[in-house]
Amino acid sequence: MTLAASVREAMLAAVPSLRAFAISLSGNVDRADDLVQETLLRAMANIDSFQPGTNMSAWLFTILRNLFRSEYRKRRREVEDTDGSYAESLKSHPEQHGRLEFEEFRAALAKLPPDQREALLLVGASGFSYEEAAAICECAVGTIKSRVNRARTRLAELLAIDSADDFGPDQPTRAIMTASGPR
Amino acid sequence: MRSNVQTRVDVQARRPRGRLSRETMNKLGKVLEAYFDDVRSQGVPDRFKELLQQYNKDHARQDNDKGSS
Numbered sequence A: 001m002t003l004a005a006s007v008r009e010a011m012l013a014a015v016p017s018l019r020a021f022a023i024s025l026s027g028n029v030d031r032a033d034d035l036v037q038e039t040l041l042r043a044m045a046n047i048d049s050f051q052p053g054t055n056m057s058a059w060l061f062t063i064l065r066n067l068f069r070s071e072y073r074k075r076r077r078e079v080e081d082t083d084g085s086y087a088e089s090l091k092s093h094p095e096q097h098g099r100l101e102f103e104e105f106r107a108a109l110a111k112l113p114p115d116q117r118e119a120l121l122l123v124g125a126s127g128f129s130y131e132e133a134a135a136i137c138e139c140a141v142g143t144i145k146s147r148v149n150r151a152r153t154r155l156a157e158l159l160a161i162d163s164a165d166d167f168g169p170d171q172p173t174r175a176i177m178t179a180s181g182p183r
Numbered sequence B: 001m002r003s004n005v006q007t008r009v010d011v012q013a014r015r016p017r018g019r020l021s022r023e024t025m026n027k028l029g030k031v032l033e034a035y036f037d038d039v040r041s042q043g044v045p046d047r048f049k050e051l052l053q054q055y056n057k058d059h060a061r062q063d064n065d066k067g068s069s
Helices: A005-026 A031-046 A056-078 A086-088 A101-108 A114-125 A130-135 A141-159 A172-178 B020-042 B045-069
Strands: none
Touching: A005 A031, A005 A056, A005 A114, A005 B045, A031 A056, A031 B045, A056 A114, A056 A130, A086 A114, A101 A141, A101 B020, A114 A130, A114 A141, A114 B020, A130 A141, A141 B020
């Protein structure tokens, strides 16, 4: 069965956010795009199980998140990450995200535990409610809330944005917060 | 959208017991959004548009085959 135009449009509309989520999870644009591709293929193959009228974006995020998790687990089994090389790969390729000004932010994000990072990205950046994020991560709403809180607190510490004294003119991440209009 | 962002955090505004002030939360939220918007602004890469088009082409052919047999 071919995809209805409305379904196809809804899928494509979710792609930019899916990519942002995938890049933030994997730290690598190429792997992220492969993840998005795999997500779309799975979604199309299982389009019968998508309920029209429900949130297409949340459905796709759920698929992508599960794919990333199983790939991450497999990778951990294949290559013992005892020296933290996988964790290191999440933060050692600034050129792969494109903009250098986000390097400090990406490095901080990579230091968060995966559960917390994922929760923060869903609620803080992807626009999902706590309830939607809980459904995507298959956990309780309270769990998501506490993960997001811990992630925010840790991130604020890592970026030192809780202190007025640390605002310097040459700190790129801080520059974003003070930027006016599109650059 | 990002204009008039205050550059100073009122340290007194911090809540006790390690909880973040609203202002810190707002700043963090803005960085997160800017980080995601950086990728979102790239739109939909052609490979994904083509992927969906190809899927429909393949399945339209299958549907036709079924219909004519």
